[in-house]
Amino acid sequence: MTKVTMTVNGKAASGEVEGRTLLVSFLRETLGMTGTHVGCDTSQCGACVVHVDGKAVKSCAMLALEAEGAEVATIEGQAAADGTLNTIQAAFQEHHGLQCGFCTPGMVMSAAALLKDNPKPSEAEIRHYLEGNLCRCTGYHNIVKAIMAASGQDVSAIAAE
Amino acid sequence: MPKDIDAKESGIGAASKRREDIRFLSGTGNYTDDINLNGQAYVHFLRSDVAHGRITSIETAEAAAMPGVLRIFTGADFEGVGSIPCGWQVTDRFGEVMQEPAHPVLAQGKVRHVGDPIAAVVAETAEAARDAAEAIELDIEELPAVVDMKAALAEGAPKVHDDLTSNLCYDWGFVEDNKAAVNAAFEAAAHVTSLELVNNRLVANPMEPRVAVGDFNRATGDSTLYTTSQNPHVIRLLMGAFVLGIPEHKLRVVAPDVGGGFGSKIFHYAEEAFCTFAAKALNRAVKWTSSRSEAFMSDAHGRDHVTKIELALDADNNFTALRTDTLANMGAYLSTFAPSVPTWLHGTLMAGNYKTPLIYVNVKAVFTNTVPVDAYRGAGRPEATFQLERVIDKAALELGVDPIALRRQNFITEFPYATPVAVEYDTGDYVATMDKLEEIADIAGFAARRAESERAGKLRGLGVNCYIEACGIAPSNLVGQLGARAGLYESATVRVNATGGIVVMTGSHSHGQGHETSFPQVIASMIGIDENMVEIEHGDTNNAPMGMGTYGSRSLAVGGSAMVRATEKIIAKAKKIAAHLMEAADADIELKDGQFSVAGTDKSVAWGDVTLAAYVPHNYPLEEIEPGLEETAFYDPSNFTYPSGAYACEVEVDPETGKVSIARFAAADDFGNIVNPMIVDGQVHGGIGQGIGQALLEGCVYDENGQLLSASFMDYAMPRADDVPFYEVDHSCQTPCTHNPLGVKGCGEAGAIGSPPAVVNAVVNALRSAGKDVTHIDMPLSPARVWAAMQG
Amino acid sequence: MYEFEFTRPASVAEAVAALNAEEAQALGGGQTLIPTLKQRLAMPTTLVSLSGVAEMQGIGLQDDGQLVIGGATTHAEVASGAVGTYPALAALAGQIGDPAVRNRGTLGGSLANNDPAACYPAAALGSGATIVTNTREIPADEYFQGMFTTALEEGEIVVSVKFPVPEAANYQKFVQPASRFAMVGVFAARFADGVRVAVTGASEEGVFRWTDAEAALASSFTPDAISALSVDPDGMIGDIHGTKAYRAHLVNVMTRRAVAAAV
Structure with a gap:
């Protein structure tokens, strides 16, 4: 076991881990922060997205x-x-951008990364950016809409809420 | 488009924002994998890597001695344990019951699909369990596998189950008595259109993989199972009564936040029984967390029908008869509801939206060396809709008529309507939904959009279809005759607290549907209080009365109705208390906006005054009624509900590569009354996303040896954000259900039922616009398949 | 995953030393290796992370006009950092995986792995790049030796890659619908002295140069110049996502599109 130290959400965090311990396991199991999820084992679903x-x-x-x-x-x-x-987060609630909530942490973290680089993304840019985040509930409609709204764009013309 | 959003601020009809979102958005949900119990051990399942074989030896001694290993279980440990039960017994067309094989928790003697669990290692850590599982010495004599359904039914085919007479589970005919008349109608037809098609095998893939945590309290003898389930009460019944022999009062099943289900989390799975069993055996909590790779070979799959459908028309293009032959894959074992899917959830829907007078459906259910197949969003109804709506489009092509006009001509227009496949549609207005669809999809503007696409070198196609579905499957006495081994009611307990707040305990489970928000809207509307005064509890057999859970778009129509009935009892009792407080007659009491008043007077008492009196019964009619304000109701519907609608898809096809893009998608649905339009829209969006997935992307594929080729997201294509457009959805056409108190029909599956034929119809239309003589392409319409179809 | 030791050396020399240990394996961004380890398809005793090696980071233009990119440079850094110098390469890097994968995955890791459906091998081969290791320089034409096979020796590290910058180039990627790796990816580059066309995703032998197309395009760098050409479907990959014939067809389509889009 090796000691690892990092800052998580602004607070110092450390713990003993094995070489093979994944960052997500450290967060979920060592720190008990279970908001970050694991939805696949081929690094495609994005439920585990965090910022490093x-x-x-x-x-x-x-x-x-x-x-x-x-x-x-x-x-x-x-x-x-x-x-x-x-x-x-508020836009996801306002525009019903989540249903079961399992992909949501990754979606929110990916959306945050997108908006940092691209404060007013187009619909196509959002859809492309979410290539690594799978959602099985929403058909993506309201996720894309929520991210557009979060970026300050008018979404009232988009098909039904 | 006119919006009904925000038409109301609260209560029934309001787009109330979801209260559950707060925890999901802030990382504080409580999913099963987030539960870690003191002293918990971990299980890893050693699964078969061959599709069919005989276990000749399992040597576990060396593995059992590895660090951290607590115990290794094999089939031998489960010899006195029951079989994983099947919840539906279908009777075949000769009056015989289906062949029903045993389904052991861990393989007994034989393995029957890749992923079949053989041994289970329980250890201090998940990695230690996996390390030891690799050290188990296993000898399997590989047997020839049956994968293809036709081959499985062939004379001399290897048998999946040695003790059955063949790989045929049942040969079902519906309605058998119609058969001769149907055949005669085909003889007399002016035109017959026939189509052979595949309804592709799918994997539900909710984003949360399955998890089970078993726990046992030696002091009380109580077992607890935390599991990713859509119906914890059903799991308690199936596992307790049929597998492990634990009475309900000694077994608690909890399904906390569940990350999507889509049918795949209805069923009782071996891993649940194992964790519960092992927790008792080891006197420790035992946890299993499925990896996604494991999910592909252990979650029940969906669809997988091969069908020949024939439509007979008269000289005026009226549908005169319909005949179908379907092979339905059951996989290696019968999953919980598997036999019902290709039969009662499929054959009964073959009339669709059309007044075809004669219908005969034949389904042969087949065992193969593949993962069990069971309900996946829509379950039987997408298979029915797809074949019907495809054959109608093909008929329109052959006859040279407009496919929308052909549908309109044959619509059922009078309700109630008794179909020739034994169901009675209570309401509907298929003309209205088609009118609405033509408006919102701007069908009139298609020609101009096609011209624009062609200028950009793309082919454009339009596909339209209708669908009918049946939700809230019921009533129990009927489904019992049809083979259901459970009731299909729902329950609710409404507990009013002294200060007026309400907790509703419901057997319906919410795993994305937003019940915690929409159910309070109903209760609050009935009483006239703020919806935040109502809280929903679900997912724990220790709280809610016996419930049947969430599937088949039944939550509001059945669970909501139970809740309404219980609330009606609450209101009736509260009126008695109010009458006492105001010294008036019960019959004169009115409840409006949370105030009880005496008709024709200005006397009133508030909701909170009455609820307080119920629990502080100082001034109270104790001789007549009990203190307290808590009621339970069970609701057993008298019929299915029949949501319906019309869907349109426009695609662009890249003629050089065959790649299909969804350019536009529109859905006009009739769900009856709507409680929360925002949530309803979300359900439709999600269903369409999955339907587009089935049509264009998803396909679960085995090779001829029974090896799963699409065994991860690397090879099983899930819809991504850039595979789909914004959807235009509308549910302003509303013909309320006539037989439940809310007039609601259900909306969860519609999108997945209605969308695949629209997509395929659109692609065929696009290819034909380029002069290609294409009448059908099997799903998924991958670029490779579309390109191949274009090569002729 | 099987357990392993994790080390994070600060220099190439330290990394090479660490990789001398028995069953040691280099870890680039881990976007392929970590999922592989999770499936227990590899069993290193030591994982040597290259992310701390400063001399393997970054993008720079050499005096001879070649673009040099450190082996530990992420796809995201190339996608943004090479836009001005080698836009086709930047665009290719921006199509690898997804944004989160691009923030971890590295050029050196991709080339060392040589997945037959990866994008970078097409850029390296199509550019006529030189793979610079801790011991030698290997021309791309000699580096790629078939699916998951390269000229790298045990313990040899891709320290950097030198890309000659063409006059015009473009990468066209047709994705496999599930993995979003290249079902067929074509990198076409026009240099003063000739044309290179490298194809990834399609062949059972991994990335390859389509020399017939190169010859035709050398005389006329237009899509029409190769309309009549085709690759032999034999040797193409055939799987559940597409037949050999389909991939052969896509090679032509994507090459024409790459030529048309090359600027």
Whole structure:
């Protein structure tokens, strides 16, 4: 076992891990932060997306020890300290961008990464950016709409809510 | 498009924002894999890597001695344990019951599909369990596998189950008595269109893989199972009564937040029984978390029908008869509802939206060396709709008539309508939904859009179809005659607290459907209080009364009706209390906006005054009624509900590569009354996404040896955000259900039922626009298949 | 995964030393290797992460006009960092995997793995790149030796890759619908002294040069120049996503599109 130390949502976090411990296992099992999910084993579904040093990564395809010293951001750190949802989270609720909620943490984290690079993405850009995030419930309609709305675009003309 | 969104701010009809979203959006949901019990051990299943074989030896001693291993279980440990039960017994067309093989928790003697569990290693960590599983010495004598259904039925085919007479589960005819008349109608037909097609095998793939955590309390003898289930009560019954012999009062099943189901989490699975059994054997909690790769070979698959359908028409293009022959894959064992899917959920829907007077459906269900096949979103109804709506389009082609006009000409227009396949549609308006579809899909503008696509070097096609579905399968006494081994009611307990807040415990399970938001809208509307005063509890057999769970778009139509009935009892009792408080007659009490008043007077008491009196019964008619305010109701519907609609898809096809893009998609549905239009739209969106997935992308494929070729997301194509467009959906056509108190029909499966034929119809239309003589392509319409079809 | 030791050296020399250990394996971005380990299809005793090796990072233009990219440079860094110098390469990098994968996956990792459906091998072969390792420089034409097989020796690391920058180039990727890897990907590049066409995804032998097309395009760099050409379906991959004949057809289509789009 090796000690790994990183910053998670602004707080120091450390734990003993094996070489093979995935970042997502460190978050879920060592830290008990179960908001980040695992939906596949071929790094395609994106339920496990977190930010490492400001970049979206699949925490199921990264070793915990690779995140030594890194700044990690997860879904648990997205809302304000008093629980107020951030703009993206609020837009997902407002526009019904989630159903079962399992892909949602990854969707929100990917959306945050997208909007950081591209503050007003087009519909096509959003759909393309979500290539690595699978949702089985929504048919993506309201996810795309929510991200457009979160970026401040008028979505009232988009087909039914 | 006119929107009914926000037409109301709360209650029935309001687009109330989902309260469950807060926890899901902030990472504080409680999914089964988030549950970790003290002292929990982990199980890894050693699964068969061959499709069919005889286990000649299992040597576990070395593996059992590895670090962290607690115990290794094999089939021998389950010899005194029951078989995983099947919940539906179909009777064949000769009056014989289906062949029903045993389904052991761990393989007994033989393995019958890739993924069949052979041994289970329980260890201190998941990795230690997997390490040890690899060290088990296993000898399997490989046997020839049957994969193709026709081959499985051939004389001399290897048998999946040695103790059965063949691989035929049943040969079902419906309606058998119609057969001669149907055949005669075909003899007399002016035109017959026939089509052979495949309804492709699918994997439900909810984003949350299955998880089970078994727990046992030696001091009380109580077992608990936490599981990713759509119906925890059904799991408790099936597992407790049939597999492990645990009475319900000693067994609690909890399905907490569940990350999607789509049918695949209805069924009772071996892993659930194993974890419950092993927890008792080891006196420790035992957890299993499926990997996605494991899910592909252990979750029940869906669809997998091969059908020949024939449509007879008279000289005026009226449908006169319909005849179908279907092979339905059961896989290696009978999953919980598997036999019902190609029969009662399929044959009964073959009339569709049309007044075809004579119909005969034959289905042969077949055992193969593949993963069991059971209900997947729509379950039988997508298979019925697809073949019917495809053959109608083909008939229109052959006759040179407009496919929409051909449908309209044959619509059922008078209700109630008794079909020749034994069901009675209570309401519907297929003309209205088609009119609405033509409007929202802008069918009139298609020609211009096609011209534009052609200028860009693309082919454009339009596909339209209708669908009918049957939701809220019932009533119990009828389905019992049809072979169901369970009732199909739903229950609810409405508990009003002293200060007026309400907790509803329902047997319906929410795993994405938003019950925690929409169910309170109903209760709040009935009483006239704020919907935030109502809370829903579900998913725990210790709380809700016996429930049948969530599938078949039944939650609101059946579970919601039970909730309404219980609330009606609450209101009746509350009126008695109010009458006492206001010294008036019961019959004069009115309830409006949370106030009880005496008709014709200005006397009133508030909801909260009455609820407080019920629990602080100082001034209370104790001689007449009990204190407290809590009621339970069970609701058993008198009929199915029949949502219907019309769907349109426009595709663009790249003629050089065969790649299909969905350019537009529109859905006009009739769901009867709507409680939360936002949630309804979301359900339709999701169904369409899955239907497009079936039509263009998804296909579960085995090779001839029974090896699963599409065994991960690397080879099983899931719809992604850029595979689909925004959808135009409308549910303003509303013919309320006549036989449930809310007038609701159900909306969960419609999108998945209605969309595949629209897509395929559109692609065929596109290819024909380029002069290609294509009448059908089997799903999924991958670029390779479309290109091949274009080569002629 | 089987258990392994994890090390993260800071220099190429340290990495090479660490890889000398028995059953040691280099870890680039891990986007292929980690899923492979999860399936227990590999059993290294030590995993040597290259992400901490500063000399393997970054993108630079050499005096001779070649673009040099460190082996540990991520796809995302190439997608944004090479836009001005080698736009076709940047565009190719931006089509690999998905955004999260591109933030981890590396050029060196991709080339060392040589997945027959990966994008980067097409760029390296199509550019006539030179693979620079800790011991030598290997021309792309000698580097790729068939599916998952390269000229790399045990313990040899892709330190950087030198890409000659063509006058015009483009990559066209037709994706396999499930994995979104290339079912057929064609990188076409026009240099002053000739044309290179490299095809990934299609062949059972991995990435290959379509020399007939190169010859035809050398005399006329237009889609029409290759309309009549075809690759032999024998040797193409045939699977549940497409037949050999379909892939052979796509090679032609994607090559024509790459030529048309090359700027």
